[in-house]
Amino acid sequence: xxxxxxxxxxxxxxxxxxxxxxxxxxxxxxxxxxxxxxxxxxxxxxxxxxxxxxxxxxxxxxxxxxxxxxxxxxxxxxxxxxxxxxxxxxxxxxxxxxxxxxxxxxxxxxxxxxxxxxxxxxxxxxxxxxxxxxxxxxxxxxxxxxxxxxxxxxxxxxxxxxxxxxxxxxxxxxxxxxxxxxxxxxxxxxxxxxxxxxxxxxxxxxxxxxxxxxxxxxxxxxxxxxxxxxxxxxxxxxxxxxxxxxxxxxxxxxxxxxxxxxxxxxxxxxxxxxxxxxxxxxxxxxxxxxxxxxxxxxxxxxxxxxxxxxxxxxxxxxxxxxxxxxxxxxxxxxxxxxxxxxxxxxxxxxxxxxxxxxxxxxxxxxxxxxxxxxxxxxxxxxxxxxxxxxxxxxxxxxxxxxxxxxxxxx
Amino acid sequence: xxxxxxxxxxxxxxxxxxxxxxxxxxxxxxxxxxxxxxxxxxxxxxxxxxxxxxxxxxxxxxxxxxxxxxxxxxxxxxxxxxxxxxxxxxxxxxxxxxxxxx
Numbered sequence: 001x002x003x004x005x006x007x008x009x010x011x012x013x014x015x016x017x018x019x020x021x022x023x024x025x026x027x028x029x030x031x032x033x034x035x036x037x038x039x040x041x042x043x044x045x046x047x048x049x050x051x052x053x054x055x056x057x058x059x060x061x062x063x064x065x066x067x068x069x070x071x072x073x074x075x076x077x078x079x080x081x082x083x084x085x086x087x088x089x090x091x092x093x094x095x096x097x098x099x100x101x102x103x104x105x106x107x108x109x110x111x112x113x114x115x116x117x118x119x120x121x122x123x124x125x126x127x128x129x130x131x132x133x134x135x136x137x138x139x140x141x142x143x144x145x146x147x148x149x150x151x152x153x154x155x156x157x158x159x160x161x162x163x164x165x166x167x168x169x170x171x172x173x174x175x176x177x178x179x180x181x182x183x184x185x186x187x188x189x190x191x192x193x194x195x196x197x198x199x200x201x202x203x204x205x206x207x208x209x210x211x212x213x214x215x216x217x218x219x220x221x222x223x224x225x226x227x228x229x230x231x232x233x234x235x236x237x238x239x240x241x242x243x244x245x246x247x248x249x250x251x252x253x254x255x256x257x258x259x260x261x262x263x264x265x266x267x268x269x270x271x272x273x274x275x276x277x278x279x280x281x282x283x284x285x286x287x288x289x290x291x292x293x294x295x296x297x298x299x300x301x302x303x304x305x306x307x308x309x310x311x312x313x314x315x316x317x318x319x320x321x322x323x324x325x326x327x328x329x330x331x332x333x334x335x336x337x338x339x340x341x342x343x344x345x346x347x348x349x350x351x352x353x354x355x356x357x358x359x360x361x362x363x364x365x366x367x368x369x370x371x372x373x374x375x376x377x378x379x380x381x382x383x384x385x386x387x388x389x390x391x392x393x394x395x396x397x398x399x400x401x402x403x404x405x406x407x408x409x410x
Numbered sequence: 411x412x413x414x415x416x417x418x419x420x421x422x423x424x425x426x427x428x429x430x431x432x433x434x435x436x437x438x439x440x441x442x443x444x445x446x447x448x449x450x451x452x453x454x455x456x457x458x459x460x461x462x463x464x465x466x467x468x469x470x471x472x473x474x475x476x477x478x479x480x481x482x483x484x485x486x487x488x489x490x491x492x493x494x495x496x497x498x499x500x501x502x503x504x505x506x507x508x509x510x511x512x
Contacts, residue, residue, distance in 0.1 A: 155472055161510040191473070192508055193497040199424035201512035219494035221473040221484070235473070235484045236492075250474075265474060294470075296511045330511065344512060352512055368512075 002029050004313075005088060005097040007078055007256075009035035011043075011390065012288025012302035013103035014066045018392035019310040021068040024317075033067060034090060036077040040066060041131055042385055043159070044299065044378075047166055047335070049134040050126075050141055051174045058382070060131065066390045078104070081260040083281045099283050099313060102269060104256060106159055106289035106297055108133075110249035113154060115225035117249075125225060125245045128167060129159065140244060141174070146183025147243030152232065154222055155191055157266075158251045159289060159297040162344075164188070165195060166335040167246060172212040173337030187215040189232070189240055194218055198351040201344075204368050208336060251297070253290055268292035273348065274324035276309045283316070285309060294348065295328040303389055304329045307400040329402040331357075333378035341374035343367055347402040353409060358397040360406035367407065415441045427500070427507050431462065434504030446491075446498045454490055457482050458503045465505040471496060472508070 004020065006013045017033045024031065045059030067073045079089040081100070088095045108129045110117040116125065126140065127133035151168040158164075168188045175181040188195055188209070195209055195216050196202040209216055220234045231241040253267030262269050262280070270279040271291035278284040287309050288302040295301045308326045315322055328348030335341050343365050344352035356363035365374060388395060411422035416437045421429040428434055439458065443450045460481045461471050469475060473496065476487050491498040496508050 155474060156470075156508065156510065162512060165512075191496070192510055193494060196512055197507065197509040198512055205512070219497065221496070223484075236488050265478065270468075332511070334512070346511065 002098040003096055004029055004031050004099045004101070005095055006031070006033040006101045006103060007035075007081070007088065008103035008105055008254075008288075008290070009033050009037075009063045009067060009073070010040070010103060010105050010288065011299045012105070012290075012306065013101070014040070014063070014390050015303065015306040015392050016101055016103060016287060016309065017071045018066075018068055018390070019306055020313065021071050022392075023310060023314060026070065030072060031070075032072040032074060032095060034074045034076060034078055034088070034095070035063060036075060038063060038075065039131075040390075042382060043129075044385070045382065046128050046131065046134040047163055047170065049131075050128055050137040050167075051170055052138060052142070054382075056131075056135065061386065078256045079259070081256065081262060083260070083262065083278075083284055086283065097283075099316065100281075100285070101309070101313075102257075102262075102278070102284065102286045102290050103288050103302075104254040104290045106251045106253055106268070108249040109252040110247075112250040112252075113222055113225060115227055116247065118225060118227045120225075120227045120230075124230065124243065125227070125247065127247060127249060128163075129248060129251075137246065144184075144244065146180055148185045148187065148241060149244045149246065150187045150189055150232065150240055150242035151246045152189040152220075152222070152240075153191070153248035154250045157297055158248050160332070161296055162332060162334045164190075164246075164248050168214055169208065169212065169337040170335055171246075172214060176338070185215070186213070187217060187240065187242075189217040189220045191221050192218065200351055200353050201368060204354060205342070208370075212337070251289075257290070264292055266292075272324075273328070274326050275312055275322040276305055276326060277312070277316075277322060285313065285316075293326075293328070295326075296330040296332070298330055298332060299385070299389065300331045301329070303395075304331075304400045306392065307394075325401070327401050329400065331398065333374055333381060335375065335378060336370050339375055340370045340372055341376075341378050342370055343374045343377065345402060345407070350402060350404075350407075350409075353407050355407040357406055358403075363406075413438070413441060423506075425507055428504040431465070431504045434462075438504065439502050443502050446502060448491060448498060448502065450502070453486075454502075457487070457490060457499065461499060461503040461505065465503075470508065471500050471503075471505065 040063040048054040076090040122136040126137040257263040271286040289297040357365040413420040
């Protein structure tokens with residue numbers, strides 16, 4: 001009996017457990033998945049929780065519900081991975097593996113910036129990348145009477161890189177609906193050169209910020225959060241004052257990657273961009289936010305990776321060459337507020353462009369364009385996530401590799 | 411887009427960055443630096459060389475990277491490329507612009 005061990009029962013790990021449970025022979029392989037936490041959060045829902053669009057119950061379920069019978073599920077902390085010995089140390093237990101899949105994800109690290117996780121953390125300095133942060137922010141917004149709201153992200157890469165922009169768009173919509181938009185000053189602060197950074201998106205979408213009266217501060221490399229004066233400071237000495245700061249802290253891979261000496265500066269594991277095999281160990285594979293591949297850290301990316309990785313695990317078992325197949329494909333709905341949304345579909349090489357999706361001409365979704373249907377797509381996605389995506393059920397018409405059909409390419 | 415430097419045609423991306431690092435040389439750096447209103451000195455070239463080596467080994471330029479570089483600290487980095495050092499330094503060094511997904 002051989003052992004395949006999956007570390008992490010989040011989006012990526014759960015999908016791999018479901019895929020491989022169908023594919024691997026039960027006589028030859030035992031599949032084990034390890035995660036110390038009990039709750040599976042629908043992370044895209046953290047964007048809606050602060051605005052009372054989703055309730056707390058809509059974004060969390062028991063992890064166990066999504067792990068197939070026949071997969072051994074261990075709820076314990078992972079102490080250390082020993083890739084040279086093919087072992088994983090858990091609390092009071094050691095697992096041996098023949099193949100390891102690391103799906104330990106990424107998390108916020110507010111302690112990386114001076115003062116961020118200071119006296120005002122979750123009082124007037126909030127994240128919305130954790131359940132606790134999103135709930136604390138929701139409670140603050142319910143009683144907010146107006147003032148300066150600054151929406152900020154610290155450095156790339158972050159999970160769902162469009163989320164801070166979506167947040168500021170939804171804030172505009174939320175305060176308008178409450179009849180208090182004139183009392184709120186909205187500012188978007190980015191370390192990059194603009195709110196949009198790719199040529200086609202800049203051309204197609206720059207109007208959004210003007211239309212919504214959102215100020216933009218660019219090239220802002222944050223040095224510290226000044227909790228006495230309620231302002232953020234950058235290395236050039238610029239100050240941006242706030243009454244509420246909504247920040248996306250530095251995102252880092254899990255501490256276990258650091259403890260195991262397997263990561264880069266940000267604890268992300270060096271991984272082959274196309275096969276998803278780790279660079280250092282041939283029987284270790286990495287999926288989702290835990291890897292350093294230059295794709296977006298997003299559930300759709302993990303979903304497409306899972307299809308390639310499932311094939312590659314089977315090829316590896318058979319001693320055949322791996323498919324160099326994963327192309328960085330991502331597909332994301334982006335909320336723009338007031339009941340509208342965008343859709344983008346792109347990969348390592350192709351920037352998001354206008355067009356129709358998934359079918360040419362008929363769509364029905366429009367790419368890089370604000371429509372009501374795209375907003376409905378985003379809202380429908382929660383059902384798809386819980387009922388199809390996690391279980392590894394293919395999504396009709398959406399393929400693992402990006403399709404050029406329907407896209408307006410030069 | 412294209413840029414003409416000392417009789418050579420250099421290919422640029424839509425956002426004005428070098429399409430191919432192998433076309434980079436000091437003349438190209440001076441031409442782009444002029445557009446960015448940066449006067450290049452030896453100190454700049456030391457940083458540029460470090461940025462290019464990082465890029466070749468698969469590391470994107472970041473403020474965090476500068477912090478750990480041992481070549482320069484962040485204040486000096488800002489002083490060399492004032493008003494947006496990440497986007498200016500990458501453009502002058504001939505590597506891709508730091509981007510998000512849109």
